Amino acid sequence: MNAVPSATVLPDLTDPAFWAGDDSLPILRELRRRAPLWHLESATEGPLWCVLSHELAGEVLGDAARFSSEQGSLLGTGRDRAPAGAGKMMALTDPPRHRHLRNLVLPYFSKRKATELRGRVVELTRQVVHGALGAAETDFVRGISSTVPLTVMCELLGVPDEDQGHVVGMCDRAFLGDTPEERAEAHQQLLPYLFGIGLRRQGDPRDDLISSLVTHEVDGRRLPLDEALLNLDNILVGGVQTVRHTSSTAMLALTRHPDAWEAMREDGYDPELGVEELLRWTSVGLHVLRTARTDTELAGRRVRAGERVVVWTPAANRDETEFEEPDRLRLDRTPNRHLALGWGPHYCIGAPLARVELAALFGVLSEAAERVEVLRPPVPNRSLINFGLDSLDVRLHPRAGRG
Template sequence: MSTATVDLTDPDLWARPDVDEIVADLRARTPVHRTETALDGPVWSVLGYHLGSRVLTDAVTFSSTGGSLLGTGGTPAGAGKMMALSDGPRHRELRAPVLPYFSPKGVRGTAERITELAADVIKSAVEQEKVDLVDVLATVPLVVMCDLLGIPGDDRDLVVAVCDEAFLAQTPDARRAGHQKLLPYLVEKVAQRRKNPGDDLISTLATHRIKNRLLPIEDVVLNLDNIVVGGVQTVRHTAAMSVWALLNHSGAWHRLKTADLDLATDELLRYTSVGLHVLRTATTRTELGGHVIDAGDKVAVWTWSADHDPDVFDRPRELVLDRSPNRHLALGVGAHYCVGAPLAKAELKAVYAALLDQVAELELDGEPVHNRSIINFGFDHLPVRLRAR
């Protein structure tokens, strides 16, 4: 495949077994290049780590308010109302009330619950022996997120279904439909908690005041929608893709048994980089990688490519479980560094620990099926066979 025919917005590209070679060649030849996309018009793709980091840390020149993901087909309705779609003081105002739930201190308070949950989930999978790991691993972030939000058990299947639709559906209209199914549910919960608040995240945002005024219900709901969908999907797909990576690197599963799980978790995040890209919009005419970027131009940083950049990572296409330092971009960088990063890492570590504790052998039990998404790179199905220790 020539670089001229590479379409990074084609989800089929990311399911190819030689995608790493294709992207490496494209990055080496044209680390910044302009392409026409069907939904977003002309987009500047940034494939290298250093230029990608520059874009993601310079919110003055490259704004989030024009959209954070390709495929939306225009300026999103939540611009300036959501953490993901705001910059500067507004971003900090929206981020402040949720930070205590996702800070390292806050996560330590739920560590025992996360460990027990992961152990129970893997125990059930081992008892079944043959499972679809994508479905199994979704349980951990889903339950943890629903606990944080105070969502009752009977409603949790709804949350998983709409998360899938909102992130993995094949068209912008279908993805919007997924969010539209979750939003009315969240509106109802926010209205209830505003009247009778509890100690959950919905209540905190529902009663949060900025300059002594309650945050509008629309803003509360949009941020909750983003937190729920992002929190569940990122961990789910990273965990499944991590198992796939371990199985595809000779001896990696056994090396994980003696690895430092903090280092290994960061390396699995880097290697999988399931959030394939982040979108920004240029606010002024600027230069990037030898190209002139005009105000209003869309700039997509391809995180997976940046995290496999040989200028930054030694042996980038290998799984180096003790890699250190490991300044990957899988969870973002700068002001928009993932607010839920400590929680995501805790959940992933708990899953890996439970697998190591309970599983003697792990092997594929059928053909994996990649999802069709350039938002979350992962699997629809990952059938495996587990043999108990």
């Protein structure tokens, strides 16, 4: 990788290998200082407008009238293929349809609901963390960061108690399988299960997320079962992946910043501020894609209708014009208008629950563990969507009197 002072040409941001490099953020900082908007000819994705600044990111994400989600919200489908679920999934619709779909599931992800779930989340988190205390070795990704989000999502969906172990196992393999083939096979097993339970809930609705999607109406008609299934799958993936990747990469960051780890145990520490800073610092959702609806101007450049615009979240969340000392991990940072959970109409619907789960995890960890020792170099997942870790092997050293 070129040295930062000579970073005058935009590297291929669609190559996950770029994000695995230690110099990715310094390179983007230098490029952002030169211009907030760059044009990229990606070998896999074609021409893209790349947004690197916080202000410009907010402009794009906040204006659904100019920048649409219906042609795709993430890279990965290539140059010309529309993603599956376009116009049907909440993530791939624009207002007003997006708002109608969002309203169907909002009661299950509101701040009030997240507050109601806090006790359950803390209970589950204590079980997981205390089970790992003193063990010779634990994979933080598989053994700690995924367990609670998976269980909570199963409970919200309405998965019967007797099926939860089976569903958690399928999700575990779908998200954490060792090979792409194993992950794809598990996902193909999960979809028919959701379809079957959706059919049952149509005739026997209950107070759960599946029933809400398969029995309620959007635009005067009941949501087709296949569309309900697509949205359920999207909610399940989003509800698990964001917390899993954020918590594991945040844990790694805390082992590299022991002053921040100690700050979590100090009097006056505010876990809400701490979680926001961990979200900003990790920025695991690498990008958000939008498509220009009409010819428009962005940062003084002409963007034509149909051209794709990508907001690169880690770059926006290290913008020194928005964040003082952006390369410092400051758990008391305020204000903190990070974009790790999105911005505008598509702001992450699961944000309140994600915050509760992250606060619970690091609250329990900082109480129970004196330190977290990384046993071997972590393995990055090399994903362009959620850039996190495939494994993080650690030992939790109990605090005095524990373990």
